[in-house]
Amino acid sequence: MANSPEMRASDVDRDRVAAILREHTAQGRITMEEFNERLEQLYQSKTYGELARLTADLPDVDLRHRALAKVTPAAPATRGGVHPGMRAAWGAWAAASGINWVIWLIVSVTSGDMIYPWPLWVMGPWGVILLVSTIFGNGQQKPG
Template identity: 40%
Template structure:
């Protein structure tokens, strides 16, 4: 009978598949030869514990986490659309007036500042919400 060490966890099929995908990506990158890949894949599907899986990929670089695509919050999109529309109105108003100086720069600057502040606050709020465990 096999003696079980209490801190070892049994590997699931999903664990094996994840490690097999790492090994297969390593061979496509040229990090492993075909012989090494066959040997490691055979070992991957034969392991019982998760610590044995990590030993099979210890010399391979870990994949970088997928980049999160930036999608602005709908309220931020509305704010940006409002700022652009107002800036266009200011520019048209200035172009049709006889004022010699470019007066729309001040309100456009403050519209940009408000938009940047809104984006920063929204980002901080979303980071705080993501950090809270459920």
């Protein structure tokens, strides 16, 4: 059944037209002032005919691909196949481990005796958790 101009529009229809107007504003076809005017008219519109008048002087825009980009989260930039958050976690692990080893070394040298290597208890469990997380990831498939 075709939508006649007299049929009442829904909020979803108004949101769709708002997205079209945003796209045309981003492409420079209408100014921000025109966009705001049309948007005000848009949310006062009740019928399909009123909605159609708001975009009558604009070319058709295919928002299907645009909507997919908004729904699908963008994959974070990776370097060497490792997520940036995971690289940061490894960096924190390395920094904490390095500090602990320096403290251990200073205490060992100043005491004149080789003390138990306690930094292993700091870096070991944390490192294992990071290693497992890096290898198995968070269960999401990488876009292919």
